[in-house]
Amino acid sequence: MAARLYRSSDRIIAGVCAGLAExxxxxxxxxxxxxxxxSFFFGAGIFLYAWFWVLVPVAGESPLGGAGTPSAAADAPSERRLKLFRPAAADGSGGPLPGAAGGGSGTGLGDAFGTGAAFGPGGPLAGRGGRRVALGVRELLAxxxxxVAASLLLGNQFGLDLPLGTIIPLAVIGTGAVLAWMQLDETRRAGLLNVAGADKPWGVLRFIAGIALVVVGVLIIVAGSGSWELLAPAMLASLxxxxxxxLVLAxxxxxxxxxxxxxxAGRIREAERAEIGAHLHDSVLQTLALIQKRAGSPQDVTxxxxxxxxxxxxxxxxxxxxSPGTLATAVKDVCAELEDLHGTAVEVVAVGDAVLTERSQPLVQATREAVLNAVRHAGTPVSVYLEARADAVEVFIKDRGPGFDTAAIAPDRLGIRESVVGRMARIGGSADIVSSASGTEVRLKLPADRNGPEKTGPEKANTEKANTEGTPQHD
Amino acid sequence: MTEQPTPAGATPPIRIVVVDDHAIFRSGLKADLGAGIDVLGEAGTVEEAIAAVTALRPDVVLLDVHLPGGRGGGGREVIAGCAALLASTRFLALSVSDAAEDVVSVIRAGARGYVTKSISGEGITDAIRRVAGGDAVFSPRLAGFVLDAFGTAEVAVEDELDRLSARELEVMRLIARGYSYKEVAKELFISVKTVETHVSAVLRKLQLSSRHELTRWAADRRLL
Structure with missing residues (x-):
């Protein structure tokens, strides 16, 4: 199937040819x-071009109200997840969100009116790439x-009878119209409502120049049929x-x-509402239904x-x-996972953040083990505190369970000895476990990597021992 | 400020007003409150809250951060509306929100503390007692916000209000780790009263610091 006929953003004048080619x-x-x-056959090409210019929408703009929107709406949500409490998102008119939501709101009103489509999308993305190309070609065109003008004049010189009195004003009018319409396309792209301040004077100038040219052309025709004395009154009259x-139309x-x-605005609100509704349905309502079913099991409900x-x-x-790939996110993720698995609340507080590297990955794993241990044995809510500083990353896992004797951890308790202490030692960090009758806290510390590559194989056992003996006192 | 921060029973009951737009939550909260706390009234909107607080003059107002009515300012607006009473009435912010802006704005408006709604009945009772006694109440999360805003390292800043002292940093860190005031005191070998002093000092800094962008760090938390 052929692509839909749109005017391309990769354009010289209005993108008709490029769109047609596509x-x-x-x-x-x-x-x-x-x-x-x-164009040389009685200007057929020019008329055809003008025809397409007026009737064919710019790429990204829906030709009939809403016809193009479904697809836009369908792939939009993934991009723009709603930020309910961020008012900034609401006034980004012309941005991707309103553009997609308001798609085709104006087009149905007729392109002849021109501005109609300007309220539509036209996305600011369009037309930047093609522009640079167009600049050079535009000069060629000029x-x-x-x-052509020169050859016409030359022909006239050699006695070729050309109706210059008609051609010149027509050319002037044509140029003016092209200028004005090009301007319109531009504003369409940017969204008339929020044309950036920098573009504005230039755009207005172009528009005025276009109108002036058209007026002058019309005047020349009028004056050509009459006399030049009539010019001033005619101008006054036309003005x-x-x-x-x-005045009447304003x-x-x-x-x-x-x-x-x-x-x-209404459409945007509606779209937002629909999105919120859809999300609540998929998440909250489903969960509520599940909770009602599982009402018998407090743990499941929690x-x-x-x-x-x-x-x-x-x-x-x-x-x-x-953001994905940071330490805080990774820690929050493992805590969320354990919370889901065991139904015990794990509260994570993160201060600062760091990029998740190969070196800090074991820290996340050790945190997971420590939280798992707390969730399993303490049965109370667990607090996890992550602090990422320039000199070190520290993680504290605290519960209020009955506690245990750290010295008496059975050698076969792989969880603590290997997964937490050993793991931290291998990456040059430390792990302390402080336990009393009122709770247990696991303190993990990973100093910033100053000595280049991490410690490897043979040293493993030593560092571990060193760490279990000389437990660095916190605070 | 009374001398005994966590008294039990013997002292006159603490008079409170509960402000929250969910009636179910209000009744649940009232049922959860321990002895020695007397709920004078309830309110569900900004206007009701200001009226109730002005009329009843409670010791403590339990204030939801998000409230309908008024000019949309929620809890912040209630505190602003009761500014004249701030000397005698203390506000304890209560919220489900995790957003730093919400929490910090209500603290800066004059609230003496912030706890999440998931707090236990015992926890909220304790928090009310503390606030009534003139102390500040920080949840682990609020402590985390504070550390994030002021920075975890001691940096040279001209204004003393813009940074935390080493001791205050330690206290905040322990609270963020889930320590109770008593545990903090034990850990740092200081008295509970001293911990309270530190926390109140931090609260003051949070309220008065010229770091007006205090809420902005949430958006651009630096990566190390």
């Missing part, structure tokens, strides 16, 4: 050549136009008419614009509730710190 599967250059060549029309246009804005709470929190507050 649609037909032809070479862009070929299409452009044909377009230019056909040169070609000048060449008067324009002003009058503007309030109407303003209202129209506001309605559109409102509708757009576990489900904790897991759901965690998931919801993560969704709502979308911790900026929660």
């Amino acid at each position: 649609h037909l599967g032809w070479n862009v250059g070929l299409v452009r050549a044909i377009m230019v060549a056909s 040169g070609a136009a000048l060449l 008067g008419v324009l002003a009058g029309v503007g 309030p109407w246009a303003l209202k129209f614009w506001r309605d559109l804005q409102q509708e757009r 576990r489900l509730a904790r897991a759901q709470e965690r998931e919801l929190r993560e969704w709502i507050y979308q911790d900026a710190a929660r």
Whole structure:
């Protein structure tokens, strides 16, 4: 199936040829050549181009209200997960979110009105890449136009009777229209509502220049048929008419614009609501149903509730710190996993963060073992505190269980001796276990890697011994 | 400030007002509260809360951070509305929220402490007693926020309000590790009263520090 006909963002004038080429599967250059060549047959190419320009939407814009939106909406959620409590996300008009939500809100109102589509998406992404290419070609185009003009003049010189009185004003009008319409495309892309301040003066200038050219062209035609004395009154009259029309249309246009804005805001809200609704349905409602089923088992209920709470929190507050591949995230993940497995609350507090390296991976594993031990034997909520500083990373795992005699850990208790103490020793860190009747705390410390590569094989046993004996006193 | 921070029974009951928009949570909380605490009233919105606190003049207000009504400021707005009473009435913020902005903003408005709603009945009773006694109450998470905001290392800052002393750092760290005040005192070989002094000093710094961007670190926590 051929691609839909869109105007491409990789454009020279309005992206018609590139879009057409994509649609037909032809070479862009070929299409452009044909377009230019056909222009010489009574301007057929030009008319065709103008026709497509007006009627074919820009890539990324839906041609009919909503026709293009479903797909946009479908792949959007993964990108923009809602940040409920971050108001900043709400006013990013023209950004990906409103763009997708408001897709096609304006297009149905007719491209002839032009601005209609400007409220639609057009995504700011479009058109940056193609622009640089277009710059050079545009100059070529201008040169070609000048060449044509020159040859026309030359022909006139040699007695070729050309109706210059008609061609010149028409050319002026055409240039003006092209200028104005190009401007419109640009604003479409940026989203008329939030054209960046830097672009604005230039855009307005272009627009005004376009209008001025058109007016001048019309005036020349008018004046050409009459006399030059009529020019001033004619200009005045046309300006008067324009002003009058503007005056009448302005309030109407303003209202129209506001309605559109409102509708757009409404759509965004609706989309957000739908997303929230969908999420709550998939998560909270399901969990609530499960909880009702498992009402008999307090442990299951706690576990489900904790897991759901965690998931919801993560969704709502979308911790900026929660980036994959960091130590804090890894520790939170293992704690969450154990919480799910055993139904005991594990509260993680993280201060600072560090990149998860090969060296700190065993620290996460040791933390997991320590938490697992606490969850299994203490049966009370477990506090995990992670502090990442420049000089060291420390993890503390505390429970309020009955405690145990650290000296009397049976040699076969692999969990503590090997998985926690041994593991930490192997990476050049230390592990202390302080236990009393009021609870146990495991303190893991991994100093920053100053001596290059970590300690390896043969030293293993020694470091472990050194560590179990001379337990560095904390604080 | 009374001399006995954790008295039992003998002293007059602590008069409190519970402010939370969920009636179920309010009744559950009331049932959880230990002896010696007298619930004078309840409120569910910002306006109700300000009215109730002004009329009842409780010792302690248990204040949810997120509340409907008012201008949308929630607990912060309630404290602002009762600013004149701050000398006699103390606010203890209560929240399900983990967001640093929520917690810190309500503390900066004048709350004397912050606990999460998952706290046990015993824990909340203890926290109320502490706040009533003029002390500050920090949950492990709040201590974590403080450490994150002020930095865990001692750095040279001109304003004394902008950094924590070595002792305060230690105390905050232990609280973040899940230690109770008593355990902190034991660990550091100081009295519980001294721990309370340190925590109150940290609270003061959190409220008054010129680090207006205190809430911003949450967004750009530096990676080491």
